[in-house]
Amino acid sequence: MYDGVIQDLIDELGRLPGIGPKSAQRIAFHLLDADPDDVRRLATVLTDVKAKVHFCAICCVVTTDTECRICSDPRRDTTVLCVVEESKDVVAIERTREFRGRYHVLGGAISPIEGVGPENLRIKELYARLNDPAITEVIIATDPNLEGEATATYLIRSLTTFGIKVSKLASGLPIGGDLEYADELTLGRAFEGRTSVVQASAPSSS
């Protein structure tokens, strides 16, 4: 509909995830009106990102260095390893400031439908890291969905042979939500994983 390069830009933007034709058009016209320096900066960073970004040699998170900031930080606890699916999961966990150990990024989850098996994930690399006797616990933090649970089950089964503690993030009611709006699966998990608050005692014979 639009002249050559304008339509090209709308088409390229429309290929990005979550951007429909209307948004693509809106962004394209925003860029046409924008300061040329702003647009040049976006174009440059797009080129840079593909040239400079690769995976951390240790934990496989995306980084611009050989080893990521977390793996090269001597203050991090080297006895605990948190296994996640994607680099963005690392950032989400870091935001909680709850975890001071290191990570291992699998690069996805087991999904027979999408043809992703354990051999397509960085599981061999995980096994290799577990040869380090310093590691005493592996925390599995895959997504709480079908693929993530399948991956967790696979890992739990195969990690038993290593003789180290393996734990998994708790499932349950999200904080700040309403119980009545929780879906039945989540609510079921919350029951299943309920934590004991007061221990039952033998009835006193007073």
Added chain:
Amino acid sequence: MYDGVIQDLIDELGRLPGIGPKSAQRIAFHLLDADPDDVRRLATVLTDVKAKVHFCAICCVVTTDTECRICSDPRRDTTVLCVVEESKDVVAIERTREFRGRYHVLGGAISPIEGVGPENLRIKELYARLNDPAITEVIIATDPNLEGEATATYLIRSLTTFGIKVSKLASGLPIGGDLEYADELTLGRAFEGRTSVVQASAPSSS
């Protein structure tokens, strides 16, 4: 949160209209995984668009030529001029295939809040075009909102001196919508602009 250039990309993407931090992160990771050629194409088209796109010398629509496809098309009706705010309005009207005349793109609408007055729009250029005796009608097709209506009112008032027909797009109920869901302003306009379907006749004395 992320390493240098990855965070830069997320920041640059987050500056685009309608893209929040979550979407920016999602797009950034999509691009990190994407084929390098796809990303290079996006970067190239961004650079190209600023270099090649400018305004049509006649109607001021964005184009890559000196004159746009519509202005240089000899089959278009040169007697009618449709005045719109933005280039995307031209594309929207072209999609209807209802209009065979030419356009004039104002480049915005009068908005005292944003400091846009008539002198900031391409209204002088419109007056210049109206010196062409071939033009017999100007159709005002500004947005049906506060700024668009203000612009329409201004144009209608100033165009009376040219002695040519001036019309304005109809306001009313959108086709395909439910009357009960129409907002009161739209419904009010639909009443105001109601079209006569059967003429009243003197009561027959049979």
